[in-house]
Amino acid sequence: MRTKKIMIHKDEGLILSVESLNEKLFKLKIYSPVFSLMAMPGNFCHLKVNEESFPLLRRAFSFHRVEKDKGTFELLFKVVGLGTELLSRKNPGEKIDLLAPLGNFFSFPRKDEKIVLSAGGMGIAPLLFFLNYLLEKKFNPERITLFFGVKKEKELILLDELSAMRIKIHLATEDGTIGFKGRITELFYQELKERRVKLKNTMFYACGPTPMLKKISDISKKHNLYCQISLENHMPCGIGACFGCVVKTINGYKRVCKDGPVFDAREVILD
């Protein structure tokens, strides 16, 4: 896998804004010149949601948007429990304790390759950073296809920005309100079987909930796709010390926080 390991740093970021996209989805903008300079697509940061000792454990979020020249980065997150609820109630001007950038990052395609990305729900967070990174590096947008699936229409965020990229986009909603009716993996597999997605000279990437990644992993094994998936296991320490985040692979157990979160989909065994 064409990825490199990087160093871990601790910083106190300054919260610049907390924007609500709908009742569950939020964008958090943080000023941290050192991390915005170091972050690569696929890396994550592990942050303390509270200054109090509870909740004790940090929470992990992918870098979603990075503006190196302004020293800022954004996280895109969904409120699912106490930690994300507390995060959504942060205010501009508050400090936030960060460990970052953690984990490995996506391998970059060669200029003559095509890429196909599949995002399920919040999986769009790191993939948007990856897309912006590639376009800044002058990767040809005509070589990029994005599959983006959500449960309901209101979760289909960032569409204006994605459309402006001039990449090919396939949308799916489970209730069928927009695009294909069903799961994004079904649409992806359909396009693959009907050969509208070409395997030759193509790199695949996927990010989303574990059941989606399991499907992608099964498809990758069956069709021998070189597909990188980003896993989102629970991460107590985030720095490789506790083994609380391990995933089974064909080469034994691996730590998602340290050996990942990006893995070759043919390598992991997701039950």
Ligand SMILES: Cc1cc2nc3c(=O)[nH]c(=O)nc-3n(C[C@H](O)[C@H](O)[C@H](O)COP(=O)(O)OP(=O)(O)OC[C@H]3O[C@@H](n4cnc5c(N)ncnc54)[C@H](O)[C@@H]3O)c2cc1C
């Ligand atoms: C590398 C990495 C990158 C991530 N990037 C993002 C991101 O960009 N945006 C985003 O919204 N979320 C992301 N997550 C998931 C995020 O870390 C969890 O949603 C968050 O920790 C939940 O905290 P909580 O206290 O609100 O929920 P909790 O109270 O801890 O849990 C609430 C519910 O969410 C489930 N849950 C908690 N953590 C996870 C997890 N890591 N994976 C799956 N289910 C979980 C619990 O089982 C429970 O059902 C990422 C996770 C990892 C490991």
Ligand code: FES
């Ligand atoms: S979270 Fe502790 S080893 Fe990965």
